[in-house]
Amino acid sequence: MNRRRRRLASEAFGVKRRRAPGPAQADPLRAGAGSAREAVEALVRLFPRGLFEDALPPIALRSQVYSLLPDRTLADLQLKELQEQGEIRIIQLGFDLDAHGIVFTEDYRTRVLKACDGRPCAGVVQKFLASVLPACGDLSFQQDQMTQTYGFRDPEITHLVNAGVLTVRDAGSWWLAVPGAGRFIKFFVKGRQALLSMLRRAKYRELLLSELLGRRSPSAVRLGLAYHVHDLIGAQLVDCVPTSSGTLLRLPDT
Amino acid sequence: MLSFLSARQSGLEDPLRLRRAQSTRRVLALELNKDRDVERIHGSGVNTLDIEPVEGRYMLSGGSDGVIVLYDLENSSRQPYYTCKAVCSVGRSHPDVHKYSVETVQWYPHDTGMFTSSSFDKTLKVWDTNTLQAADVFNFEETVYSHHMSPAATKHCLIAVGTRGPKVQLCDLKSGSCSHILQGHRQEILAVSWSPRHDYILATASADSRVNLWDVRRASGCLLTLDQHNGKKSQAVESANTAHNGKVNGLCFTSDGLHLLTVGTDNRMRLWNSSNGENTLVNYGKVCNDSRKGLKFTVSCGCSSEFVFVPYGSTIAVYAVHSGEQLTMLKGHYKSVDCCVFQSNFQATTKSQLNPAFEDAWSSSDEEG
Numbered sequence: 001m002n003r004r005r006r007r008l009a010s011e012a013f014g015v016k017r018r019r020a021p022g023p024a025q026a027d028p029l030r031a032g033a034g035s036a037r038e039a040v041e042a043l044v045r046l047f048p049r050g051l052f053e054d055a056l057p058p059i060a061l062r063s064q065v066y067s068l069l070p071d072r073t074l075a076d077l078q079l080k081e082l083q084e085q086g087e088i089r090i091i092q093l094g095f096d097l098d099a100h101g102i103v104f105t106e107d108y109r110t111r112v113l114k115a116c117d118g119r120p121c122a123g124v125v126q127k128f129l130a131s132v133l134p135a136c137g138d139l140s141f142q143q144d145q146m147t148q149t150y151g152f153r154d155p156e157i158t159h160l161v162n163a164g165v166l167t168v169r170d171a172g173s174w175w176l177a178v179p180g181a182g183r184f185i186k187f188f189v190k191g192r193q194a195l196l197s198m199l200r201r202a203k204y205r206e207l208l209l210s211e212l213l214g215r216r217s218p219s220a221v222r223l224g225l226a227y228h229v230h231d232l233i234g235a236q237l238v239d240c241v242p243t244s245s246g247t248l249l250r251l252p253d254t
Numbered sequence: 255m256l257s258f259l260s261a262r263q264s265g266l267e268d269p270l271r272l273r274r275a276q277s278t279r280r281v282l283a284l285e286l287n288k289d290r291d292v293e294r295i296h297g298s299g300v301n302t303l304d305i306e307p308v309e310g311r312y313m314l315s316g317g318s319d320g321v322i323v324l325y326d327l328e329n330s331s332r333q334p335y336y337t338c339k340a341v342c343s344v345g346r347s348h349p350d351v352h353k354y355s356v357e358t359v360q361w362y363p364h365d366t367g368m369f370t371s372s373s374f375d376k377t378l379k380v381w382d383t384n385t386l387q388a389a390d391v392f393n394f395e396e397t398v399y400s401h402h403m404s405p406a407a408t409k410h411c412l413i414a415v416g417t418r419g420p421k422v423q424l425c426d427l428k429s430g431s432c433s434h435i436l437q438g439h440r441q442e443i444l445a446v447s448w449s450p451r452h453d454y455i456l457a458t459a460s461a462d463s464r465v466n467l468w469d470v471r472r473a474s475g476c477l478l479t480l481d482q483h484n485g486k487k488s489q490a491v492e493s494a495n496t497a498h499n500g501k502v503n504g505l506c507f508t509s510d511g512l513h514l515l516t517v518g519t520d521n522r523m524r525l526w527n528s529s530n531g532e533n534t535l536v537n538y539g540k541v542c543n544d545s546r547k548g549l550k551f552t553v554s555c556g557c558s559s560e561f562v563f564v565p566y567g568s569t570i571a572v573y574a575v576h577s578g579e580q581l582t583m584l585k586g587h588y589k590s591v592d593c594c595v596f597q598s599n600f601q602a603t604t605k606s607q608l609n610p611a612f613e614d615a616w617s618s619s620d621e622e623g
Binding site for chain 1: 278282283486499535536537538539540542567577578579581582
């Protein structure tokens with residue numbers, strides 16, 4: 001019986017035995033963060049700002065938060081609370097329906113303003129940031145919402161799309177987007193594939209986490225090995241096996 | 255444990271509490287039973303299993319060669335090592351045997367005198383257990399994927415049948431004909447399930463990604479369509495008003511009927527509140543599902559926090575229903591697992607494997623007797 005089941009079984013009988021906390025985790029990557037907020041802050045620190053010349057706000061992914069907080073339902077709940085309080089925005093990254101990017105609202109605001117500085121759409125973007133962002137916390141916006149509730153006209157919406165703040169979703173609705181995020185998505189998808197192929201080429205299709213992080217990062221991985229490893233673990237694209245020499249990452253058989 | 259027993263004896267605690275605590279403990283200790291085995295009769299994959307609800311003693315299994323076998327699970331010999339023997343079977347030489355693979359078998363919910371089986375040969379057969387003859391046959395125009403008869407209903411004897419066509423057929427056992435049709439889905443119906451709480455509530459899952467809840471007395475349409483985003487349109491385009499982002503393969507009500515679990519080919523399992531259709535947003539992580547027809551999974555009943563057993567590749571994944579935590583994976587089969595059933599008296603699950611056919615009993619390590 002593994003540890004978790006034994007704990008649940010003793011809880012079923014109402015016997016609570018206080019055990020001293022075990023030794024600190026050997027892998028620095030797997031030390032769990034306390035709450036979703038701390039997890040997002042830790043992940044945002046992993047993001048390579050210099051790569052994009054500080055033009056992009058640091059983006060963390062929802063799957064990375066799952067890797068730091070193993071209880072997914074709780075993580076979802078806390079992220080939803082942060083979203084409702086307006087501290088973070090969730091962005092739909094185009095490549096996968098489930099892949100959601102998380103940015104802090106402040107970072108997002110400063111970067112967007114810097115990006116459209118001096119361009120003709122600056123005024124519209126500022127109006128958007130001031131009126132729509134605090135009011136509506138969703139991932140996407142509908143036509144009637146934009147025209148009636150917030151008073152944007154069609155040419156203004158086109159300016160917003162040109163500025164990169166909105167991405168067309170289908171006729172009459174738009175996703176919220178980060179200007180210049182295309183490069184990030186390209187690097188991310190390439191890096192994910194490169195890391196998965198590293199695992200595929202390894203003997204028995206598995207690698208110790210410490211060894212993986214210690215390897216020279218391949219040229220396709222621009223965002224950092226640790227960043228990608230969190231995403232792979234959280235998206236359950238690799239299985240995490242605890243061993244006596246640390247965590248082992250193994251590609252699933254299916 | 256001893257404190258529970260003495261509290262129960264002196265009347266300080268409800269007898270149910272001890273039962274639930276012990277059930278939970280046994281479910282958490284599930285492992286492959288080395289002492290108990292099931293006799294191998296099927297030559298090819300086993301598609302469906304059902305344990306009779308009255309005593310939990312007899313088990314039916316339906317295979318992809320059309321064979322139906324009845325097993326006696328009780329250990330009447332005094333030996334610890336025991337093979338569950340097949341009592342009788344509807345083999346290939348039987349005149350009434352199904353022509354193609356049997357997809358679903360179910361005992362008659364009130365006694366073991368009768369059972370029903372549905373198959374890819376477009377028929378649903380009602381069998382008399384004692385004589386092992388087909389008492390009635392319902393014919394359909396399309397292959398039958400799944401059928402279910404309500405375990406709790408006393409006022410009706412309807413069997414809901416899901417076929418390759420988009421209409422759910424309801425067949426009446428008493429009169430021997432189809433009573434009516436429920437229209438609303440657009441593609442094949444992969445799973446149907448009656449609510450254990452209300453006599454007339456039926457849930458159907460279809461390949462068009464929708465799960466509908468019906469009141470079968472209402473002619474106009476379904477009560478609810480389950481929406482994974484709970485009405486918030488902001489999430490994604492194609493998944494408006496759908497329960498999953500792919501085909502919905504399996505349905506299971508929890509034993510109290512208050513919640514409904516669905517699995518889909520988008521590798522997700524979702525828990526819904528069955529009274530208002532709200533997605534409870536419990537996140538189980540990735541639940542691998544590449545079955546092209548229905549996936550039969552089961553929920554425990556009688557434990558303090560319920561567990562769901564889902565076939566996951568060649569293992570069974572066990573999750574806690576309300577928290578979404580994955581507890582363990584039960585490994586023991588060599589090929590992919592198709593279905594599993596839970597027996598509440600012994601907290602054992604039996605599951606079956608695609609090819610070659612195998613049924614394994616899993617039980618807690620301290621099996622009594």
